Amino acid sequence: MTFLSSLFFQRFKTSHSLYYIVYSTASSPDYRTHYLCWPESISRACPICKSPIEFAFADNGKKVHTLEGIIHQVVNYYKCSKATCPNSSSYFNPISRFDFGKSYYGKDVLQFIADEVLLLDQTPQQIHKRLKIKYQLKVSLRTVQRIYRDILLIKSNSIDETTRNIISKSKKILLAIDGQDPDKGHDSLWLFTDLLTNRVLRTVLVKTMPHMRIHQEIEEIKQDYGVPIVGVVSDKQNNLVKCMRDKYPDIPHQFCTFHFCQQMWKHLEIFDGNLYGKLKKTLIRADIHIRNNSKPINFEGKGFLPVREVFRGIDSDIEHLTQIKSTKFQFLRGLWLFRNLTRYTVKMEVYTTIMDKQLRIEKIFCKFHAKLKKVLKDTRSQFFETLFLYDSFKLIYQRLYSELSTHADKQQELDNIFGRLWGYVRTLNPDLEMEGLKMIPLQSSHSLESILGEWVRLWNSYLPGLFSYYGFPRDIRTNILQEQAFSQQKAKLVNRLKRKDVSYFIKTRGDLYLRLIHSSESEKSASIVNEYSDHLIQSLRKEFQKRISEETSHWLAKDKEFAGYEEVLQEYHPNWRKLLLKKKLRGT
Numbered sequence: 001m002t003f004l005s006s007l008f009f010q011r012f013k014t015s016h017s018l019y020y021i022v023y024s025t026a027s028s029p030d031y032r033t034h035y036l037c038w039p040e041s042i043s044r045a046c047p048i049c050k051s052p053i054e055f056a057f058a059d060n061g062k063k064v065h066t067l068e069g070i071i072h073q074v075v076n077y078y079k080c081s082k083a084t085c086p087n088s089s090s091y092f093n094p095i096s097r098f099d100f101g102k103s104y105y106g107k108d109v110l111q112f113i114a115d116e117v118l119l120l121d122q123t124p125q126q127i128h129k130r131l132k133i134k135y136q137l138k139v140s141l142r143t144v145q146r147i148y149r150d151i152l153l154i155k156s157n158s159i160d161e162t163t164r165n166i167i168s169k170s171k172k173i174l175l176a177i178d179g180q181d182p183d184k185g186h187d188s189l190w191l192f193t194d195l196l197t198n199r200v201l202r203t204v205l206v207k208t209m210p211h212m213r214i215h216q217e218i219e220e221i222k223q224d225y226g227v228p229i230v231g232v233v234s235d236k237q238n239n240l241v242k243c244m245r246d247k248y249p250d251i252p253h254q255f256c257t258f259h260f261c262q263q264m265w266k267h268l269e270i271f272d273g274n275l276y277g278k279l280k281k282t283l284i285r286a287d288i289h290i291r292n293n294s295k296p297i298n299f300e301g302k303g304f305l306p307v308r309e310v311f312r313g314i315d316s317d318i319e320h321l322t323q324i325k326s327t328k329f330q331f332l333r334g335l336w337l338f339r340n341l342t343r344y345t346v347k348m349e350v351y352t353t354i355m356d357k358q359l360r361i362e363k364i365f366c367k368f369h370a371k372l373k374k375v376l377k378d379t380r381s382q383f384f385e386t387l388f389l390y391d392s393f394k395l396i397y398q399r400l401y402s403e404l405s406t407h408a409d410k411q412q413e414l415d416n417i418f419g420r421l422w423g424y425v426r427t428l429n430p431d432l433e434m435e436g437l438k439m440i441p442l443q444s445s446h447s448l449e450s451i452l453g454e455w456v457r458l459w460n461s462y463l464p465g466l467f468s469y470y471g472f473p474r475d476i477r478t479n480i481l482q483e484q485a486f487s488q489q490k491a492k493l494v495n496r497l498k499r500k501d502v503s504y505f506i507k508t509r510g511d512l513y514l515r516l517i518h519s520s521e522s523e524k525s526a527s528i529v530n531e532y533s534d535h536l537i538q539s540l541r542k543e544f545q546k547r548i549s550e551e552t553s554h555w556l557a558k559d560k561e562f563a564g565y566e567e568v569l570q571e572y573h574p575n576w577r578k579l580l581l582k583k584k585l586r587g588t
Contacts, residue, residue: 028072030070031063031069031070031071031072032069032070032071032072033061033071033072033074034071034072034073034074034098035058035074035075035076036073036074036075036076036093036095036097037076037093037095038053038076038078038093038094038095039094039095039096042094046080046081046082046085046087047087048080048085048086048087049080049082049085049087051080051081051082051085052081053078053079053080053081053087054078054079054080054081055076055077055078056077056078056079056091057076057077057091058074058075058076058077059074059075059077060074061073061074062074062099062104063104064097064098064099064104064105064106065104065105065106065109065137065138065139066098066105066106066108066109067106067108067109067112067135067137068108071098071106073097073098073099075093075095075097076093077091077092077093078091078092078093079091079092100529100532101532101533101534101537102534103147105139105143105147107529109131109137109139109147110147110151110528110529110532111527111528111529112131113127113131113144113147113148113151114151114155114528115525116130117148117151117152118151118155118516118524118525119521119524119525121492121495123495123496123498124141124144124145124148124496125141127144127148128140128141128144131144149509149544150537150540150541151528152509152512152513152516153512153537153540153541153544154528154531154532154536154537154540155515155516155519155523155524155528155531156511156512156515156516157531157536157540158523158526158531159200159515159516159518159519159523160200160515162519162523163197163199163200163201164224164225166197166199167194167197167199167201167225167227168225168226168227170194170196170197170227171227172196172227172228172229172230172473173194173196173201173221173225173227173228173229173230174194174195174196174229174230174231174232174233174472174473174474174476175192175193175194175195175201175218175221175229175231175232175233176191176192176193176194176195176232176233176234176479176481176482177190177191177192177214177232177233177234177240177479178190178191178234178235178479178482178483178486179191179209180486180506180510182490182502182503182506182507182510186207186503186507187205187206187207187507187551188205188206188207188209189203189204189205189506189507189510189511190203190204190205190206190209190217191203191482191485191486191514192204192217192218192221193479193481193482193485193518195233195474195476195479195481196473196474196476198481198518199518200511200514200515200518201221201224201225202217202220202221202224203510203511203514203515204217205507205511205547209239210239211238211239211240211242211243211246211247212243214239214240214243215243215247218243218247218248229248229251230251230252230472230473231251231252231253231254231468231469231471231472232244232248232251232252232253232254233253233254233256233469233476233477233478233479234253234254234255234256234479235255235256235259235479236255236256236259236260236461236462236465240253241253241465252468252469252471252472253465253468254465254466254468254469254472254476254477255462255464255465255466255468256477256478256479256480257400257401257466257477257478258478258479258480258483259478260400260458260462260466261329261393261396261397261400262328263458264393264396264455264458265328265329265393266442267440267442267446267451267454267455268332268386268389268390268393268451269326269332270442270443270444270446271385271386271389271444271446271448271451272326272332272333272334272335272386272389272390273334273444274334274382274444275334275335275337275338275379275382275383275386276333276334276337278375278378278379278382279334279337279338279341279375279376279379280322280337282371282372282375283318283321283322284318284322286318286368286371287307287364287367287368288307288308288310288311288314288315288318288364288368289308289314289315289318290308297360298360299359299360299361300359300360300361307364310361310364311364311365311368314368317344321337321340321341322337324336324337329393329397332386332390334383334386335383335386335387335390338376338379338383341372341375341376342376344372345369345372345373345376348365348369348372349369351365352365352366352369385448388448389448389451389452392417392421392452392455395417396414396417396418396455399413399414399417400414401477406470407467407470410467411463411466411467414459418455418456418459421452421455421456422434422452422456424452425449425452425453425456428448428449429449432449432453434456434460437453437454437456437457437460438457439454439457440453440454485514485517485518486514488513488517489506489510489513489514489517490502490506492513493505493506493509493510493513504551507551508544508547508548508551
């Protein structure tokens with residue numbers, strides 16, 4: 001009883017017998033000891049035969065690092081009292097532990113890091129710093145990074161399980177397909193989502209995605225979820241078009257309206273960039289703006305002063321005028337700059353008309369005004385061409401997204417618009433035929449005629465799938481949500497790594513972030529402790545490590561033996577065997 005006399009006993013009574021919950025009186029300035037006995041809320045009966053259980057032994061203890069300090073956790077184990085029961089030789093205790101799995105850190109640490117990662121988008125470095133400063137927890141950054149990775153793996157797995165339940169209730173899938181190319185020429189990350197529920201169905205990392213591989217992935221999705229695919233939304237890639245046309249002709253295939261408009265807008269934006277570039281060039285090369293023009297000049301009545309200092313008001317206007325950026329589908333900076341410079345020139349002319357141009361300040365002022373008038377005159381026709389393209393695009397965009405009641409009405413209205421554009425192209429080039437239109441690259445040298453012809457070609461190319469959404473259960477015309485998810489994913493990785501090149505992390509962890517982006521706040525805030533298990537995390541780590549190994553297999557190692565010279569000789573030298581024999585005889 002020497003050992004027992006060093007312990008306090010607290011006695012409880014159950015339907016089976018009296019038993020004791022044991023609390024240690026051992027103390028230490030470095031940690032607290034907790035003995036974990038059978039929980040009061042669970043009957044002290046064997047789960048197999050219902051016989052009473054009995055104390056077997058206590059383990060050697062384990063120091064668990066929690067947010068409230070170090071806990072020396074000692075677990076009491078029990079067995080069935082019936083000798084013939086299998087549990088008589090098995091030892092168990094269902095009480096909740098302070099630790100999780102085989103880790104030496106507490107569940108509260110795991111949950112804290114999970115909340116920081118999933119709810120607050122904190123980086124491992126930020127989490128590590130907060131744990132050290134706020135909780136004085138002794139933990140390495142590498143350990144925080146490992147727990148961070150485990151949380152992503154576990155939560156992604158949990159999200160997939162939730163997705164299966166959601167899709168089974170939805171009973172149908174509206175499939176969206178898109179690919180992300182983080183490192184051109186290498187593997188791409190393909191994303192398959194359901195647009196009705198905005199859930200990730202599948203992610204695939206492949207070097208190429210031919211139409212047969214897309215077919216394979218779609219078939220596996222159908223098999224995994226057991227519900228029909230009622231439609232597909234994607235951009236107009238040849239592999240996607242061929243797969244849907246050849247393998248699923250009865251499933252409506254919607255060509256993304258966002259990508260259609262984007263193809264048109266890119267040509268328009270570059271055309272507008274020509275106008276903007278000519279105007280900006282005149283502004284930044286003006287004497288009053290050139291930065292190295294700091295030599296003082298005599299300004300009557302003011303003394304010797306640098307030109308930029310005297311004209312800093314105009315110089316500030318130039319800075320602001322040339323910093324405006326275009327906004328996709330809404331705003332073009334070339335058109336904006338031309339209009340503002342026109343107004344600016346008119347206002348300056350109020351003064352130039354009353355100046356006698358004898359003073360230094362008047363000469364420079366009028367010279368700058370004359371340059372503005374000249375560049376505006378030289379680019380006037382280009383401005384109106386750009387304006388015509390912009391107005392045409394806005395009309396097409398508005399009609400494309402209007403709420404016309406029928407497919408036929410909308411198609412007819414847009415067909416009329418493109419018909420008028422094609423008629424205008426024919427007035428510019430009567431010899432041009434519709435069948436002769438070919439895709440043109442994105443270049444600044446294209447004329448108005450070329451861009452309008454490209455728009456007409458795009459219309460005819462997209463037309464077979466541009467209105468397939470009329471056959472969907474909901475009005476969904478684009479897979480822009482996938483584009484946005486890719487952008488959010490990359491932003492999270494850039495924030496975590498503090499660098500722009502995140503291609504390796506996209507290929508190895510990008511799918512995990514995509515699942516988080518497509519999940520609800522309640523899923524992300526759900527207890528990670530309840531989702532954690534040793535068996536699960538070991539399995540997930542194994543899969544993850546396999547992916548890492550495959551991705552890094554081609555990396556150059558410092559200790560790699562380079563023997564390519566022997567491969568060359570072995571394959572192409574006509575007397576390789578004799579050469580090899582001579583090498584051995586010489587002992588080299």
